[in-house]
Amino acid sequence: MSIKYTPEPFRIKMVEMIKMTTPQERLQKIKDANFNLFSLASEDVYIDLLTDSGTGAMSHEQWSAMFVGDEAYAGGRSYRKLLKAGTDVFGYDYIQPVHQGRAAEKILMPLLLGKGKFAISNMHFDTTRAHVILSGGRPIDNIVPEGKKPNIRSKFKGNMDITRLEELIEEKGAENIGVIIQTITNNSAGGQPVSMKNMREVYEIGQKHNITVCIDAARFAENAYFIKRDEEEFKNWSIPDIVKKTFSYGDVFTMSAKKDFNVNMGGMLAVKDKSVNAALIQNIKASCINFEGFYTYGGLSGRDLEAMAVGIYQYMEEDYLAYRIGQMEYLAARLDAAGVVYQSPVGGHGVYIDAKAMFPHIPYKEFPGQVLAVELYKEAGIRSCDIGSYMIGNDPDTNEQIESEFEFTRLAIPRQVYTQSHFDVMADALIAIKERASEIKRGYKIKWEPPILRHFQAELEPIE
Numbered sequence: 001m002s003i004k005y006t007p008e009p010f011r012i013k014m015v016e017m018i019k020m021t022t023p024q025e026r027l028q029k030i031k032d033a034n035f036n037l038f039s040l041a042s043e044d045v046y047i048d049l050l051t052d053s054g055t056g057a058m059s060h061e062q063w064s065a066m067f068v069g070d071e072a073y074a075g076g077r078s079y080r081k082l083l084k085a086g087t088d089v090f091g092y093d094y095i096q097p098v099h100q101g102r103a104a105e106k107i108l109m110p111l112l113l114g115k116g117k118f119a120i121s122n123m124h125f126d127t128t129r130a131h132v133i134l135s136g137g138r139p140i141d142n143i144v145p146e147g148k149k150p151n152i153r154s155k156f157k158g159n160m161d162i163t164r165l166e167e168l169i170e171e172k173g174a175e176n177i178g179v180i181i182q183t184i185t186n187n188s189a190g191g192q193p194v195s196m197k198n199m200r201e202v203y204e205i206g207q208k209h210n211i212t213v214c215i216d217a218a219r220f221a222e223n224a225y226f227i228k229r230d231e232e233e234f235k236n237w238s239i240p241d242i243v244k245k246t247f248s249y250g251d252v253f254t255m256s257a258k259k260d261f262n263v264n265m266g267g268m269l270a271v272k273d274k275s276v277n278a279a280l281i282q283n284i285k286a287s288c289i290n291f292e293g294f295y296t297y298g299g300l301s302g303r304d305l306e307a308m309a310v311g312i313y314q315y316m317e318e319d320y321l322a323y324r325i326g327q328m329e330y331l332a333a334r335l336d337a338a339g340v341v342y343q344s345p346v347g348g349h350g351v352y353i354d355a356k357a358m359f360p361h362i363p364y365k366e367f368p369g370q371v372l373a374v375e376l377y378k379e380a381g382i383r384s385c386d387i388g389s390y391m392i393g394n395d396p397d398t399n400e401q402i403e404s405e406f407e408f409t410r411l412a413i414p415r416q417v418y419t420q421s422h423f424d425v426m427a428d429a430l431i432a433i434k435e436r437a438s439e440i441k442r443g444y445k446i447k448w449e450p451p452i453l454r455h456f457q458a459e460l461e462p463i464e
């Protein structure tokens with residue numbers, strides 16, 4: 001086959017054995033898990049694509065830095081090392097380490113939102129949506145129209161719809177918009193990138209109406225790679241310069257460091273300008289102390305701060321990013337050859353299979369994305385997840401099931417973990433399921449669900 005796989009820019013010096021189960025065993029395991037893949041034991045999974053969050057293989061530089069972590073309660077050396085790296089790379093005055101991205105959201109959202117306020121995003125990630133709602137606000141997703149069409153290949157499908165953003169501000173009143181959130185890359189839309197032009201335009205609108213612009217920055221390095229590759233103006237820029245420029249178009253950022261810093265645990269909350277946002281910074285510190293830990297460790301060990309400070313730089317390397325995005329492109333090319341539809345062109349951290357296209361006869365209320373996720377497990381022991389109506393849940397005001405823009409099954413790729421032959425297992429499994437897709441007649445119904453972020457815990461049963 002002439003489909004090209006970008007060779008790994010590393011060699012492997014430690015491995016973890018994984019085992020393949022039989023189809024009969026998997027049938028029983030998924031039943032015992034109430035058809036919720038989050039309830040499976042990880043030993044029962046052959047290839048784990050549930051998330052790319054905190055699941056990467058760290059470098060030996062990161063592991064060795066962990067041995068010199070300073071575990072002081074206050075004013076630790078590792079904290080100062082992270083601050084120095086963070087201000088250097090992002091150009092923000094105030095950097096708050098937190099234990100993961102949602103901790104940053106938990107601290108920030110109540111400071112910007114409340115009852116009657118709106119958050120407008122190119123697309124809220126699930127935990128971001130939850131924290132907007134928990135703080136009393138209401139999330140509005142506002143992605144460009146092409147972002148909603150998996151079949152249309154165009155660049156920067158993760159962008160905010162600028163025209164609609166202006167209309168929404170007009171409709172709701174600028175004083176009622178608590179925050180504009182630019183998610184880079186746009187996770188829920190398939191890891192689709194956001195252009196620098198879009199970053200700039202959104203920031204100008206925020207400035208004009210005096211609305212805080214927050215960057216949900218989990219995949220800032222992958223996003224910068226796409227800007228360099230696909231945005232003419234930046235093709236000769238270095239990745240660190242693109243990153244610095246990107247962050248100049250925000251007032252604050254929240255970040256899950258478990259993505260592009262490639263650490264197992266960590267996050268950040270940052271404020272660009274301490275002169276205009278002194279009160280906000282004080283409130284962040286106070287909330288961090290209450291919920292996370294003292295502000296110089298933010299719920300993390302000193303060794304975690306060390307691994308982050310190394311990862312910030314390491315995963316902006318272009319050879320690494322080309323290999324990383326190359327893995328997605330390899331899987332996508334194999335799917336193209338077999339006519340499996342996915343959010344295309346592929347984004348940064350995974351391949352998002354269009355389950356609606358695979359199971360056109362299964363309605364959103366029966367969760368086609370979840371159907372495919374369960375089939376992938378049954379077929380080959382692959383664990384993926386639904387990014388669709390099952391994940392999005394019910395309307396907080398009416399309690400009605402919301403119909404998602406997409407019905408995706410996400411194959412999120414952990415960093416530096418799986419090889420080309422694992423990718424072939426993924427492609428072969430998807431192709432086999434596509435061939436028998438019409439035999440799968442119905443989806444799932446919910447037996448039990450919690451009120452928020454239900455996909456993590458809900459119990460399902462097949463509709464007969």
Ligand SMILES: *Cc1c(COP(=O)(O)O)cnc(C)c1O
Binds near residue numbers: 187217257258259
């Ligand atoms: C992962 C993620 C978060 C939440 O971060 P956690 O570290 O999982 O709490 C928020 N936003 C985006 C875009 C993410 O990908």
